Amino acid sequence: ALAVNGSTKIMGVIGDPIAQVMTPTTINPIFAARGANIVCVPLHIDARELDTAWAGLKALRNLIGFGITLPHKQAALALCDSLDPLAKRVGAVNLVRREADGTFRGYQFDGKGFVRGLKAQGHTLSGSHCLMVGAGGAAIAIAFALAEEGAASLTIANRTRTKAEELADAVNRAMGRSFARAGDPRPTPGEIIINATSLGLSASDPLPIDASLVDETMLVAEVIAKPEVTPLLQAAHARGARVHSGIHMIRGQVDLIAAHIAEVQTDS
Ligand code: NDP
Known part of the structure; x- marks a missing residue:
């Protein structure tokens, strides 16, 4: 207690x-x-x-x-x-x-949390090809973390295309390799698909990708933790893909944050 x-x-x-x-x-x-x-x-x-x-x-x-x-x-x-x-x-x-x-x-800690969450569930990012929808705060953190984790490529699809292009440029510049590019939200076999938009927070939201293109070779990962199983994850699961809830992104960083914040002892 x-x-x-x-x-x-x-x-x-x-x-x-x-x-x-x-x-x-x-x-x-x-x-x-x-x-x-x-x-x-x-x-x-x-x-x-x-x-x-x-x-x-x-x-x-x-x-x-x-x-x-x-x-x-x-x-x-x-x-x-x-x-x-x-x-x-x-x-x-x-x-x-x-x-x-x-x-x-x-x-x-968001990017680290996402990567650690996937690894804790037994998924491998190194060498993977990723498609991420979104280019906001969570997406930016994830893009850098994927690059650092040794993912092979990243396609960034965003409603506002210029933000996807800017993010791809920023990651490529920081990493010194041609890793990310702006593209369409169209999944291809073997990819890790990441929803890093806020679509799915509300039950009436459209899906961030065309779910009919999802197959059993894909892993579909969410940033959204509530609901724990979003309509996207439901649709992906129904099509035989492996699915990964946004809850793991939180669990992946909370122990790091606890240790980090407890490290400094201030006088009160
Ligand atoms: P931002 O506002 O920075 O970015 C929102 C993103 O969603 C943008 O790419 C935006 O596109 C896109 N988007 C929003 N509405 C629509 C729409 N109607 N159609 C298409 N695209 C849309 O938010 P954050 O990046 O901070 O957060 C995004 C999500 O990530 C939230 O749901 C948040 O809860 C979750 N999150 C989860 C964490 C976790 O640990 N599980 C940690 C951090 C965030 P555009 O650029 O065109 O506006």
Whole structure:
């Protein structure tokens, strides 16, 4: 059982809406297992009040950091006192940690979480050919992580095509190899298909790809964790493909985040 006392440190998770966040549920048992006197709580912050809330978070001396979800990941970049190089490269922050000197530093764990989640389920990325739909914050983080993991190629399909082109260029430049290209959301046999858009959050959303092109040679992976099985995963499963829920992307990073945030001990 969670035992909160006067010495308990607080980790927040900020977002709007907030009720769907899974960080408290997933990370509190990890803090407990580590014997860390830290509790993670959801903090509902409207985008228009982020600046005000940020100053308040800074003033809470026993707050050791906070996770960040929609819509604050990009806005947080400018508010952090410093940025980890990966957060800067991705252009989005998903964890802020209060460093020993009291400053707020921004970090990015989404890409690592996605890759670790796949590996934990026994999937291999090295040498794989990937098709990713989306070019927003989650997609950018995943694209760099796939390149670093040694995937052979990445086709990026996005509604706004220029964003897919920009992302492919940025990844190729950073990796010094011709790895990514912008393309159509058309799956080909043997590929790992990744939905990195927000399509599927709502039951009325269209599917991000033409599911009739999915076959049993493919692995279809989601970033969306709620619902755990999206309509895309249902359709892919029905066509014999292996499927991978967005929940694994969260599980893949939560232990890293717990260790990272518990590392700094600040005075309160
Ligand atoms: P962004 O707003 O940065 O990007 C959204 C992406 O979805 C863009 O590529 C956008 O295309 C596309 N998109 C949105 N609506 C439509 C539509 N109607 N038709 C076609 N494309 C559409 O969001 P994030 O990248 O931060 O988040 C995306 C998803 O990833 C969310 O569902 C989020 O919950 C999930 N996520 C999951 C994590 C996990 O650990 N499981 C971690 C982080 C995010 P365009 O560029 O054309 O607008």
